[in-house]
Amino acid sequence: MSLYNIFNISGSAMSAQSIRLNTTASNIANADAVTSSSGQVYKARHPVFSTIFQNVSNQNQVGGVRVAGIVESQAEAVARYQPDNPLADDKGYVYAPNISLVEEMANMISASRSYQSNVQVANMTKSLLTRTLSLGQ
Amino acid sequence: MAISFDKAFGVHEAALNLKAERAEVIANNLANADTPKFKARDIDFQKALQMASSKRQSGLTRTNSRHIDSRLGTEIPGLSYRIPLQPDTGDGNTVEAQIEQTKFAQNAMQYQTSFTFLNGRIKGLLSAIRGE
Numbered sequence: 418m419s420l421y422n423i424f425n426i427s428g429s430a431m432s433a434q435s436i437r438l439n440t441t442a443s444n445i446a447n448a449d450a451v452t453s454s455s456g457q458v459y460k461a462r463h464p465v466f467s468t469i470f471q472n473v474s475n476q477n478q479v480g481g482v483r484v485a486g487i488v489e490s491q492a493e494a495v496a497r498y499q500p501d502n503p504l505a506d507d508k509g510y511v512y513a514p515n516i517s518l519v520e521e522m523a524n525m526i527s528a529s530r531s532y533q534s535n536v537q538v539a540n541m542t543k544s545l546l547t548r549t550l551s552l553g554q
Numbered sequence: 555m556a557i558s559f560d561k562a563f564g565v566h567e568a569a570l571n572l573k574a575e576r577a578e579v580i581a582n583n584l585a586n587a588d589t590p591k592f593k594a595r596d597i598d599f600q601k602a603l604q605m606a607s608s609k610r611q612s613g614l615t616r617t618n619s620r621h622i623d624s625r626l627g628t629e630i631p632g633l634s635y636r637i638p639l640q641p642d643t644g645d646g647n648t649v650e651a652q653i654e655q656t657k658f659a660q661n662a663m664q665y666q667t668s669f670t671f672l673n674g675r676i677k678g679l680l681s682a683i684r685g686e
Binding site: 419420422423426427429430433434437465466467468480481482527528530531534535537538541542545548549552553 | 571574575577578581582584585586587588589590592651655658659662665666669672673676677680
């Protein structure tokens, strides 16, 4: 019955979006984590989504979404002049990750809206299935 | 006189199945709303219902078992790509979440409509069997 399959599809999307929320939370949390060299600095992480095809030879079958991988941002670390910081290097600089808080917040809102719409789809499917079970009663 | 269930249920049985399939396709579009290069799809309901109600299959008839099955990859009749309102979104994704959501709600309402018709037919049959 194809209606049951919707739970798998929406569930896969919810888990993918929650991974996206996780990476966003990690990026925002580490936005001010400074280090004493530009090589050790935290890199922003972003998930890459791809469609699941249930059967590789049959591209028309629908299947949901998965996280194909998580990529690290290649943006250069930002040097901040803070000679009082105990982590500062001999020139007085600390290095902070190049994370745009605005971008991360927008990403977070987008992920949570997508999550919500998938929850709605699952809820609607649940009520349809409940109705179907009462067929003929 | 025997009761023919095929005649009693009419088109509503096929319609209910198609709407369940369409719900799956639209749910998949919504699930992939953020997937790069994903193309939104939908079922052409009229085309699919015509095929389902006349028991026709899409593709060519195989008269020999060694013929290649041309239906391979088109399991759901009438399935095709949606033409997006906004041609380029930057990442090749053509899902418009608002449109998909309204289509899903519309499809759910149509499902319930078919369900109500089918339920009415079953209730009619039941009262005929009971002779009430």
